[in-house]
Amino acid sequence: MKLSIRIAAPVMERLRRYHLAAGKHAEALSYVWARAVERKGEILVLVPHNAPLKLFAPDCFVRQTAGNVQLCPDVLNGMLIGFAASDFNCLINVHDHWFDETTTFSSTDDRDDLVFDRYLRRSFEPMLLQHPHIGPVRRIHNLSLVLAQKGVEARLVNTRSKRRFLKATKFSVIGEQFERPVIGIRGNASVADDMFTRQKDFITPDKQDMLANLSVALVGCGGLGSILAESLARCGVGSMLLIDDDELSLSNLNRWQGGCHKDIGQPKSKILAANLKRMFPALCVSALVSSLYATEAEQFLVGADIVVAGVDNDEARYFLNRLCLQYQIPYFDAGVDVTIEPDSPDFRARFFAIVPGVTACLECTQIELYQRQKTLDAYQDVVTAEARRNAGYVTEQPEISAPNVYAINQRSASLLGMELLNYICGWQPMATSILESWKSGIHERLSRKVFPEPPHPSCPICGYYAGVGDAEKLPRPRAFALAALQHLDGCIDVGSLSANASL
Incomplete structure (x- = not known):
């Protein structure tokens, strides 16, 4: 124990x-x-x-x-x-x-x-x-x-x-x-100290040991996540937990770090874990082929020192925000956005960090970090969601694959990687949000010195749910709850579900 x-x-x-x-x-x-x-x-x-x-x-x-x-x-x-x-x-x-x-x-x-x-x-x-x-x-x-x-x-x-x-x-x-x-027992990655000699001028030995003892959970092993994982391993992170339920496809290879044609059809998290273990034998790495909302994924995440996410939807970010507040885990998130405009495309990289008890969370920050109403709609119970749809408040939109390119994933991963190192080493005040636009040349970094936004006193997440652990059940999106019930029962009558059945 x-x-x-x-x-x-x-x-x-x-x-x-x-x-x-x-x-x-x-x-x-x-x-x-x-x-x-x-x-x-x-x-x-x-x-x-x-x-x-x-x-x-x-x-x-x-x-x-x-x-x-x-x-x-x-x-x-x-x-x-x-x-x-x-x-x-x-x-x-x-x-x-x-x-x-x-x-x-x-x-x-x-x-x-x-x-x-x-x-x-x-x-x-x-x-x-x-x-x-x-x-x-x-x-x-x-x-x-x-x-x-x-x-x-x-x-x-x-x-x-x-x-x-x-x-x-x-x-x-x-x-x-x-x-x-x-400090507990030194992490496995620290046995290869010679590997990090070029970092010793700016990462002190005690901070390198801290990285070796660090357990990072990576949620999302796609194009962005595959770059993040290798970047963190090369910095000296000693233990990684990889979570993703998707398989590698041909269309992923233009941006998936280390992906080969022979890997197509295999789980991304397992391919990534095998690649990392081959490159860094001392690294302790575990892979979970599972939805983020599954119970086994929750147990995976709770044991991590830091949660890093490279996900492509706000429902996942909302869930991670709540989980990390309940279990006192710093949460770092990176994302990309490619927009096709009439004259030329724009490539945007984004980063944000949430530290429980120190920074505002997704729910109470003044910075627009996610599509609030659309995300909350995804967590509504079945009865309310159906009523809103029938009243015309909600319209179904077909899913469209977002454009993506390797270089912008690299940029977003580098933002998160440097900010995570800064969080460990304390070179300068940590950033809570970074936004970059390739087209306009904008680079906006909001540090705690410039924008020291604390948790809002009346925020239900930062207030009531902070540090409650298992005392409160985590919410799940309605779609996941319905899929889980269908898996158990074969089929369900949506109209017969109670208002809380989806959570």
Whole structure:
């Protein structure tokens, strides 16, 4: 079993200011309420930007010395009553070793963590079971976190388990720059360090190690995705998850990186995975031949550190926006557009990035990143969609293959590749949106310094769904839901479906 933690940078910054303030002379204690998601072989702890954070004044402590701290019983009980009434299932106690550069748990920490966990298991959880009116009955995950000046150590504590302490192997701070205060085992790609010697002047060894430990999920293995995958592998990304349900066709070969005639008819994700493995034997790469909306694809994506998309429709972008907000995953998207105008064609490349808790999402940004109404129509329930169609609000449009060319895919992939490297290395403020037009020569890069658009306070996605993990079911487009039902039942009567049957 592995433990991974994703914490929003605004929360981490407040914890650091409280626990590591200049001139302090005593240890402090705080609590954060979070959500834990149990997956196969992993426990994932999610701390969104709006997670409740409990910081205490000096008079709230019974004892507060340089190396030990204890809350007043009444203060602790008041905090626990509030936690019991919430729907959070992970309680994080945070203390500090303010006197150390780096840190590890001490024997005193071991004793205190075990005492507190025994109380949770023997008194707190049974109390929830006996008095369900206080709050929802659930299993409580007890996470302990210690901060030092330049390091973090985290672990789950469970006195009912043979393995009482489970240390975090991944601790990701999701902010304007990707941060890993705790580094786990070096990634497989780093064994070929000589391969990256020409990058060492601008990518430091610790950032190269971070890339080697990075797991990137690539959604869409078409012309753009095939270039993105190879670009990321050549930068040193250590692990890639490839998702696409399409097969390579003859018309793809004009822009599909590494595609050959012998590959026609084979799944794109598997061809791409085989090509990458042949070029980079140390790379850990997995391929999934599946719709983005399938359950297995969702499980694939949740385990990634960063989601990269090269998709050709806004329904997929809407789904990825929601998934990445729920599971605290930075989302980078690249796209292309070729328009045939009377005098000459125009080739446009586009990029956007969404960082949960830091940037606005697709739903609340002022930048027009997707066709809002058309996309939302695709997610409507069957009854509403049929009524809108009958009333003339919706007309069916035949699908037309969009023109595409290899060079513009290269340009869009290079924009995303450089911005992802910038996000890891922090060379300059990250960009949330880039738009280029070949015909007009426009290059518009909106950085966080120029346009620091935060999540909107009333945004339902950034607010309610941020960091909820499995607590809320992800929406699926109506077409996928109907196809899934038809696969299960052979045929269905659309008119008999309830209003929520498609979601």
